[in-house]
Amino acid sequence: MPFGNFQQLKERILYPAKDATQIAKSSLGRILKKSDDEKGFAKYDELDEVYSEEEEGKYTGSRFNFNFRCNCCKTCSCGQRYVIAFLSSVGFIISFGIRCNMGVAIVTMTKNGSTEDNHLVQRKQQLEHMGNNTNMTIPPQLPEFNWTPETIGVVDSSFFWGYIVTQIPGGYLASRVPANRIFGLAIGVSAFLNLLLPGAAQVHYGLVMAVRILQGLVEGVTYPACHGIWRHWAPPLERSKLATISFCGSYAGAVLGMPLSGILTKQFGWQSGFYVFGVLGIIWSIIWWFFSFERPSKSPYITNEEKIYIETSIGESTSSKDMNTPWVSFFTSMPVYAIIVANFCRSWTFYLLIISQPMYFNEVFKFDITKSGLISALPHLVMAIIVPFGGQLADFLRRRGILSTTVVRKIFNCGGFGLEACFLLGVGITRNTTTAMVCLTLAVGSSGFAISGFNVNHLDIAPRYASILMGLSNGVGTLAGMLCPIFTELLTKGATADEWEVVFIIASVVHFLGITFYGIFASGEKQPWADAPTEDMWKPEDTLKSDGSGKMFSYGAFEDDSGDKGGGVGAPTMNGKPGAVTNGQIPYDYADQYEGPYNAHAKYSFDGPMYQTKEELVQVQAKDRYLTDERDL
Structure with a gap:
């Protein structure tokens, strides 16, 4: 029999069939897996807007999903x-x-x-209303504290x-x-x-x-x-x-x-x-x-x-891991000082109006504003509406590319401060209650636009250190809030309208100074000292892992194992000159003569993309005996 015996014939016919079946199953599995993977890929459009077909309408794993x-x-x-x-x-x-x-x-x-005293008063009134004449005496009404x-x-x-x-x-x-x-x-x-x-x-x-x-x-x-x-x-x-x-x-x-x-x-x-x-x-x-x-x-x-x-x-x-805080850069950066100055100016007027508004109306107009809740709350109610509206408008201008971030911050901050300063002058000069209240409301409302300027600017120039910069600027602003009432008290000892006029003129001048400083030195761009360290920047190879030896090879990379960096066997050459490439760098004099792949690192040369690859067989190795030398013919 040509094949020797029946057992050899069975092996040579049935084993290839089994191998072919196994290969077919493996190929079909890879095809199905690839199809499933493609469905889950996140797709990016021209505006870097991300969506996933697989996740759309999917249950997120929580009963509460806002x-x-x-x-x-x-x-x-x-x-x-x-x-x-x-x-x-x-x-x-x-x-x-x-x-x-x-x-x-x-x-x-x-x-x-x-x-307790009020209860006694109410009891006496009830007895008198019932016709009972009483000699009840009410003790002197003293303060509780x-x-x-x-x-x-x-x-x-x-x-x-x-x-x-x-x-x-x-x-x-x-x-x-x-x-x-x-x-x-x-x-x-x-x-x-x-x-x-x-x-x-x-x-x-x-x-x-x-x-x-x-x-x-x-x-x-x-x-x-x-x-x-x-x-x-x-x-x-x-x-x-x-x-x-x-x-x-x-x-x-x-x-x-x-x-x-x-x-x-x-x-x-x-x-x-x-x-x-x-x-x-x-x-x-x-x-x-x-x-x-x-x-x-x-x-x-x-x-x-x-x-x-x-x-x-x-x-x-x-990540905040091992993040070094650049304190020296904070105090040598003019955009940081612009934010600090703006916060000081804004806080000066904010605390002036919060603390001294009732006193001003009482001493100048003999009007107790605290008895009219709506009037006293109106300025800050307007501001509570203007602040989010200004934020929407600022982001609209930036998102559409109409204005740069720096220009938006300066326009909103300086525009808000400028309007507030002008209306504060009106508050100080006028001698009419209605005019003063209207000017005060417009002044406070206008300052709401400035919140989209200096108060968000920390996130622009240094998002990694925004909390620290906010603490620094808000601390100076709080200092302004503590000093303003003291100066106001010193300037209004006579409780006259002319003295209050000086108070509001000073507040207006403070704002104009803030406009000048912020308009010159403010920025909406991330500062160089605020950049993340290189290891914190996202790179494509971040998704790849080493082989455990500490070496990261990429496609087309080869390792110089010769150990001779000075021109030994295996060293990269230029026009046949070994050792011309030292420490992974191409000398300037040899730049035009270099005949090898560029080596960006000390030990490796690369002639392909900078991505880690691993060798993987694209076809299962054949196990058929008749395709190897182990044939018994």
């Missing part, structure tokens, strides 16, 4: 960053409401007539003693640990301390000061921490919009905090405001803790489209 649609991208379901913006805005409302509690309650706490004006002033200002201390440390801390946790913890602790204030007041005003200082210490980190949040969550072309949504809560808090505290104090006693805002703050802190996350990649609620959109838009690693 998704809103916006026009920032065609198919991106961008809900989570707006949830963060909304929740942080509510947090600022509660924070500023807490600050308003003491200012409203202290009026009732130190005025003549206590709760006999605090002097100096004590009241110290209690009011003690909050800022702690607030100014933690600005820079809070910014530094927010750059090292999750900023969202710092933000939520700060407001939660401040709310808890608010619950202790009524009891502290019953003990001694010194204890009240101590609690207020602690509140200032913990709330001093809120603004820097908010910038730390947007460092990870805000795409560059949405920074103005998202940041201003957050910050408008500050001004809404000033609008809501005063009247709500007044209503609670009048209806339920001066303690009620502290308890209500304290409980609200704790509830908010719990919600924030479960629905906010340090960065998109850690959120279980975010869609894959939004996560890719945010991370690719930011374009660099946001």
Whole structure:
């Protein structure tokens, strides 16, 4: 028999058939796997907008998924960053409401007539109404807390003693640990301390000061921490919009905090405001803790489209590991000084109007503005509307390419400051109540556009260090808030209209100086010292891994194992001259004569793409005996 025996014949016929079947199954499996992989690929259009056909409408793994649609991208379901913006805005409302509690309650706490005395008055009126003549005598109505004006002033200002201390440390801390946790913890602790204030007041005003200082210490980190949040969550072309949504809560808090505290104090006693805002703050802190996350990649609620959109838009690693803070660069950068000066100017007027507005109307126009809640809250209500509108407009101009980021920041900041300065002049010069109120409202409202200038500018020039820069600039701004009332008190000792005119002229001049400095030195471009280290920049080879030996080869690379860099065997040559390539560099004199592949590294030469490759067989090695030399013919 030609094949020797029947067993050899069976092997030579059946084994090739089995091998062919196995090859077919393997090929079909690879084809199906490739088809599935292609369906899951993320596709990028001309605007770097990302979407995934596979993820569209897919369940995200959580019962709670907050998704809103916006026009920032065609198919991106961008809900989570707006949830963060909304929740942080509510947090600022509660924070500023807490600050308003003491200012409203202290009026009732130190005025003549206590709760017990009022009950006696009501009892006597009831007896007289029933026709019973009574000789009931009501004792003199004394204040519940006999605090002097100096004590009241110290209690009011003690909050800022702690607030100014933690600005820079809070910014530094927010750059090292999750900023969202710092933000939520700060407001939660401040709310808890608010619950202790009524009891502290019953003990001694010194204890009240101590609690207020602690509140200032913990709330001093809120603004820097908010910038730390947007460092990870805000795409560059949405920074103005998202940041201003957050910050408008500050001004809404000033609008809501005063009247709500007044209503609670009048209806339920001066303690009620502290308890209500304290409980609200704790509830908010719990919600924030479960629905906010340090960065998109850690959120279980975010869609894959939004996560890719945010991370690719930011374009660099946001890790704080081994991040060195360039302190010297901060204090030698003129764009940083431009932000600091702008924050000082804005805070000067902000605290002037917050603290001195009732005194101005009372001394100049004999009008008690505190009795008209709507009129007193109108300026900050307008600002709470203008701030997010300005953010939307600023990002629209940047996104459409109408104006550069630098031009947008300068126009919004200088335009807002300029309008505010002009209207402040009108407030000081006029002697008409209505005109003064209109000018004051327009001045405060105009300043809302400046928030889309200097207050977001930290994220433009140094997103990695935005929280630190915010702490630095806001600390200087808080210093302005502490100095402004002192100068105002010194300039208005006579309580005349002419003295108040000087106060508002000074405020206007401060703004014009801020316009000049910011207009010259501000920038919207990332500064060179703010660039991420090379190892933090995203590169295609970041997705590849070494073979475990520490060597990263790429396609077409070969290793010079000769160990002779001075011209030994195997060294790269130029026109037959060994050793012309030293340390992986091509000498200038040999540049035109080099005949080998360019070696960018000390030990390797490359003649292909800079990507790691591994050798992989494209066809299963044949196992058929009749195709090898092991044939028994």
